[in-house]
Amino acid sequence: MLLVSILVSISCSSNTLPEKEIVEFTLEIAKDATPAVVSRILQADKKPISEIRFEKGTYHFYPDKGYEKFCYISNHGDGMVNTPFPILNKENLTIDGQGSLFIFHGVIIPFLIEGSTNINVKNVSIDWYQSFHSEGLIVANNIENKTFDMEISKEYPYDIRNGEIFFIKEYYQHTLGQSILFDPKRKGISFNTEKYTSITTKSKTSTTFNLDNIVYKYEYDKRDVGNKNIGVERRVRAEELKPGLIRVHGHKKKIPPVGNILSMKGEQGLNRVAPAFRVTHTKGFKGTNVTIHHAGGMGIIAENSEDLLLDNFNVIPSQGRMVSTTADATHFVGCRGKIILTNCTFQNQLDDASNIHGSYQKIVDVLDDYRIGVRMGHHQQKAFVIGRPNDNLGLVRLSNSFFPYKQLTIKDIEYINNRYQIITLNEKLPNDIKKGDLIENLDAYPEVIVKNCKIGNNRARGLLISNPKNTLIENNFFNTEMEALLIPVESSHWYESGNAANVVIRGNTFQDCQHGGKNRGVIRFNTDDDNKNIAFKNIEITNNIFNQFDNLILQVTNTNGLVFKENTITNSGTFPQLYPESPAIKIEDSKNIKFENNTYKGKAPNLIEADESMPDITFQ
Amino acid sequence: MLLVSILVSISCSSNTLPEKEIVEFTLEIAKDATPAVVSRILQADKKPISEIRFEKGTYHFYPDKGYEKFCYISNHGDGMVNTPFPILNKENLTIDGQGSLFIFHGVIIPFLIEGSTNINVKNVSIDWYQSFHSEGLIVANNIENKTFDMEISKEYPYDIRNGEIFFIKEYYQHTLGQSILFDPKRKGISFNTEKYTSITTKSKTSTTFNLDNIVYKYEYDKRDVGNKNIGVERRVRAEELKPGLIRVHGHKKKIPPVGNILSMKGEQGLNRVAPAFRVTHTKGFKGTNVTIHHAGGMGIIAENSEDLLLDNFNVIPSQGRMVSTTADATHFVGCRGKIILTNCTFQNQLDDASNIHGSYQKIVDVLDDYRIGVRMGHHQQKAFVIGRPNDNLGLVRLSNSFFPYKQLTIKDIEYINNRYQIITLNEKLPNDIKKGDLIENLDAYPEVIVKNCKIGNNRARGLLISNPKNTLIENNFFNTEMEALLIPVESSHWYESGNAANVVIRGNTFQDCQHGGKNRGVIRFNTDDDNKNIAFKNIEITNNIFNQFDNLILQVTNTNGLVFKENTITNSGTFPQLYPESPAIKIEDSKNIKFENNTYKGKAPNLIEADESMPDITFQ
Structure with missing residues (x-):
């Protein structure tokens, strides 16, 4: 059975390195393309690849035999992730779907691109078999009792536990959590949704005992995933009227109008687990003729990378869903060189079309004349490394100015943990540096x-x-x-x-x-x-x-x-x-x-x- | 300020390698010893250490500046862990507490020992400032209404959310979860506790919708942490009668008698996050004159290691607590050479004193004449690598025999993900090998x-x-x-x-x-x-x-x-x-x-x- 046919790439170099191959996958691997793709990519150091092509068609990808790697991903959940395309430390590689549709199952990152150079992905559509969000059609409401009823279609299985609804997917589940109304006629966010949503799922609990006894020696992030539920309980209750029909009690804002569709994606901090593209420490990424129909997170999240071109790179919902990606279509943190987005459509995602920014880190220790200890301020920037040796760092004291009061260059960064790193500068620190000052990378x-x-x-x-x-x-x-x-x-x-x-x-x-x-x-x-x-x-x-x-x-x-x-x-x-x-x-x-x-x-x-x-x- | 004094070790070799140092820490680092210890150990490759000594006294260790590393730990939760002692790929290192007490704060692994040779830890006691379990004294009960009342002391802060009690600690929280009764007079497990405990915290939910729609292509572990709560809800309810006094409703077994202490440690799968010692791929570990008063998991969990000696290595509760470690005192998986436990006391831990075993893995793919794909069967053995090249593997078909029907040797193991690895054998696979057969390592x-x-x-x-x-x-x-x-x-x-x-x-x-x-x-x-x-x-x-x-x-x-x-x-x-x-x-x-x-x-x-x-x- 011929799963992979191999052509010699005409673009490969003729020196002593092995010739780069064009790998062609056929539809014979379509039922679960993951093991064949992972296996070939893991051999790429010994048998280099210039291009991976897929015979046009529909391919499924499951996580069970996917390659795993721990990733801290900006503005996503962190953890051990799973991918069929571990593009790690690769150069000059093209992945050409030739018009194929890739359907992913469960918590899996389609393209994990790290430490690479000149990576092209083209001519492919990305979708998920089951979505990371769920949708309910508002079919009735009662303004006096402050309830509304949602019709849940069979594609969104659920259970109810102690009055809380959980939507169950392959390899994943989520609660009601973050939500917003869509207008099915316009297939867009409902007019004036702010009055109705997000559904007010949480309130303070009145019963706490001796919590003041817990004193932290260092700064403590109350908003971090492990901490933010302390002293907070659920205020809405889900009641099943009949299978597929849910009454929601306890919402505090205006009751959503009949005819709207409520999109629900689960609790903040837990609901971004599978972006379609994760690109980091990479120079040169092109996404061309790519359509992302869904992702459990962003369409693309790029960090610490350089020269990123998205051309006809689209985020568009499919399968009658209101929602495309459950977070930003695109997001760039600490990137340099060029970021070009042309001829793209970014529609129906549950967050911004693009967010382009750097990162502030907080000075928490001045260790000696050359070294500072810095803290990652936001829990979704955990483990972010702010730059490379010789990058220009600005020291910023925002109470005085938005612009740096001093510029220094990085000698070395010692990673201690996801909240704490030690940065050594090439130059002496200024005398007036203070704990609480921020740093930013002026080159990134x-x-x-x-x-x-x-x-x-x-x-x-x-x-x-x-x-x-x-x-x-x-x-x-x-x-x-x-x-x-x-x-x-x-x-x-x-x-x-x-x-x-x-x-x-x-x-x-x-x-x-x-x-x-x-x-x-x-x-x-x-x-x-x-x-x-x-x-x-x-x-x-x-x-x-x-x-x-x-x-x-x-x-x-x-x-x-x-x-x-x-x-x-x-x-x-x-x-x-x-x-x-x-x-x-x-x-x-x-x-x-x-x-x-x-x-x-x-x-x-x-x-x-x-x-x-x-x-x-x-x-x- | 002299934090670290340095002596030249008399035991170091006189060749071209830098002389190994004896590092002595004084009580000046006692308020948070973590950054000084981490910093020195991270320099050990350039400035080798033969011994780390602590001036006798009490030292605190916080995770905020601890070194982090992702660990799959057998029979514990997996994840990014944090340690003040990253003993990674070290040789001939002694850590001597000289009678000190080390007090740990939060989710932190005191000693993380991986890929090392001849590591000695001695003369130290280990405790936690706040425990990973909580204790409640049964002060009243009502057999007719099936309730019991617990008095919770101030050292166990809590909140109640929608009728569920959460015990809040520094950097950690747990629910009632797994529980057992202690008899405070005997300071041991209560006679006939099986009649009363574990408190029956869970029951099936009656409301599920279309869950059958979710079909898995591959084997699916219903018992894994992410899956086992599907279709299950909480059956007990906690009611605060007054601050520090909790009535528990809904328990199904016999109601616990007054005067007993209920130890509660939270949900299985989430409640083992900080063993005191984690030793893996290490040859030669000695723990001498060590007392572990508490740990959020096992006292020591050793995997794939060789020659482990515990002498006067004790697990004993402190601070009036009924409980010492919240899991086994000691546990050894796939270890070889000698395991010697002498003169040890293992008391009041919430699981076995020791468990010594190997690992079965399941053949799920026969890929060709020499390669099999294996699946890790139990979710707490995720990522376990069964052996090294040339180890003898037994093929086992338990329906026929507990002993292997065939012996082969490992050529290579390719790690794909925590549930799936590909093993290449030196010899041809037997013709009658079948999916579903197990492998065990006969040398481990x-x-x-x-x-x-x-x-x-x-x-x-x-x-x-x-x-x-x-x-x-x-x-x-x-x-x-x-x-x-x-x-x-x-x-x-x-x-x-x-x-x-x-x-x-x-x-x-x-x-x-x-x-x-x-x-x-x-x-x-x-x-x-x-x-x-x-x-x-x-x-x-x-x-x-x-x-x-x-x-x-x-x-x-x-x-x-x-x-x-x-x-x-x-x-x-x-x-x-x-x-x-x-x-x-x-x-x-x-x-x-x-x-x-x-x-x-x-x-x-x-x-x-x-x-x-x-x-x-x-x-x-």
Whole structure:
């Protein structure tokens, strides 16, 4: 039985290394392609591969014989993961699905790419046999009793234990947990869902005994997975009215309207276990003509990598599901070189289309003249290594400035554990360094281009950009439930570094963004440190169309240098206005903000609301 | 500040290697000794250490700056663990506490010893600041309403969430879970606790929907941690009557009597996270003058190691706690060379004093003439690698025989994941090999000596011996709640290999064992495969004293060759008899069993009950 046929690659080198092979898999391995693929990749050091091709068709992948490796994955659960494609320390490898559909079963990471160079994945669709979320159609509700009834289809098996519903999948289960409403007519997030969701699953328990007796010597992260359930109990109760029909009691917000679909994905911290692509410490990754229909986490999470190109790389739901990926479509942490997203569609994922940022780490020990002990601030950044030898580190004291007060270079990083590392610098530490100061890697930011992409129907934002290098956002379409573009400094909880500069936003269409119900700008700048320091510089917003149902378009804060020109603002009338009193533009703690040649056809009673930092600014 | 003073070791070699140092830590690091110890050990490759000494005193160890490493640990939870003593690939290293007490905080493994040679740990006591179990004094009960009330002292903080009690510790929490009664007067397991415990915390849920829709392609372990809660809900409910006083509703067995202490350690599969010593792939480990007062798991778990000597290595509770370690005092899997336990006290641990066995793995794929794919059968043996190149593997088909039908040698083992490995043999596989056959490593059994040890007051057994080499159990004292000695083949669920042979049991005192309430022999042979095949050979039980409150002394099955002579059996009168009709000795499916010169002063109405395999045997 011929499972694998082998061709000699014409692209391989002719030196003493063994010739690289093109490996072709046929549909004979389709029932579980994992063992054959793993086996061949594990031999690649002795029998190098230039390309792995799949005969066009549908292939299943199970974890039972998948390759395992422990991974700390930014913004995902950490642990021993399982993959059919262990692309570890490989060079110049192409995986070509030739139009195939790969169907994954259970907790498995389709593509695990680490420490590699020039990896291409193309012409493949990725889906899961059973999803990591579940969907329920709201078929009845009772406003007085504060209950609603959900119809659960047979594709979402469940059990109920002591009033709590668990959705059971192959190799996985989840509770109701994080949830949001979809409108099946629009196949997108329901208008004004914020009023109804997330379902309020938790409340404080009144019965605790002597918890104060527990005193921690070091900083303790109450929000970490193992800790956050202390003193918290379940407030909603699931009752089965008949098989497949569930009544939910105890929800505190407004009761979801009939006809909506509630997507449920289980508890935060436990519900991101299987991103489609995990790329780390890799130089050169291309994803071309790839469609990710689902993942139990992000479409792609890239960390500490360089030169990443996604072209016609899409996140789109399948099988009648409202949801595509259960977290961000794409996410980049501490990446450098170029990040290019072109011709992509990112739809129906349960978090942002992209989030691009660095990492702050906190100085907790000054060990000697050259060495600091640093702590990973957020539990989903555990084990993140901030840079390489000779990278420029900035020392940041956010109470004084968003910009570093001192620059030093890395000599060495000693990994102790997922929360603690010891960094040795090439230069002496400044005398005024203090515990509590942050570090950021000034070299680990990218040149970003997002072009010709279609983003919408998803929960949360379009693009989050925390990038002090150059960012071009051009000719995209946004229809997001929260901000289309959020430009933040997220220091206090998320420890996501990068105070944006040199951002060009042009030629985009913003269609009915913020329809989830928050009173925020379609484009919003934000720092979570409460001060007037400048965080953002040199921003250009030109030639965009804002076709919005509500007023607030642009929210600027802590910015020096922003031009908003030749934009057209109209009112779409798609939804009723939620905040008719809001202005079109809000400005705080900023300078050098200019408006030129814009067209306004919206409904805002005041176009600009500015604080004392720019009292005389006018819209033009 | 002098934290570390350095002496040149007189034992170091004089070749070109750097001279080995004796590192001396003083009490200046006592508040958290972890970072100083970790830092020095991590430098040991460049600055080798012959000995680490601690100034006598009390040292605290926290996980925050501990060294982390992923460990699969047999019969424990698996995961990223944290240690202050990462003894990884070290040679000829002594750690001398010089009489110090080491107090550990949270989930941390005191001594992690892997891939090393000649490691000695001596003169140290190990304790935890907060325990991994909790204790409640039964102060009232209501037999009619089936409730009991527990007084919880301030050292066991808790909260109650939706009727479930969680005991909260530094860095850890547990539910009621697995439990057993202690008698505070005897400071041991309560007489007849089996009637009352474990508290029946779980029952089946009646509400499940379409779970049959989930079909697994490969073998699926329903008992694994992620799976066993499906279709199961909590049946007991905790109600706080006042702070520190808890009423438990819903227990199904007999209601625990007032005055007993209920030890609770949380759910099976989640409650073994911090053994005191983890030793693996190590040749030569000595623990001398060591006392383990507590651990969240075993005192020592050793795997794939060789020549292990525990001398005056004790497990004894402290701080008024009923419980010492929350699992076995000692446990050895797949070890070879010598295992010697002398002058040890193993008391009040929540599982066996020692369990010594190999591992069965199941053949699930016959890949070609030389390669098999094997599956790890039990979820607490995940990732266990069965041997090294050239070890003798036995192929076993238990339905036919407990002994291998074929012997082969290992060429290579390819680790794929924690449940699946591919083993290549040096010899061709036999034609009649079948999926479902087991393998065991015939070389990975030890010479065992257990001598001058005191074992009792603990849950479960004294010694479990599954060892076909030689075992000497001499001059020990046993006072165990279940069997003092269990000689099993545990193939069907535990996959613990080793059909015992050449076991000498002499000069021991068995005092009131099996007081937990099971009608089983003090010494018991058992196979969990239901057949008449011989599993045990050449057993000698001589010159022991059985001072028991009840009748059943010896239970023999599937044995060929056992001599029971010069033993003295008396009735202690310590507890009322539970099974007055039982014989002293039961024999099934055995041959060549001999009784000589024994003295019987017990109360059994019939001394021997034998099946048709030895109908005419008499006690002498």
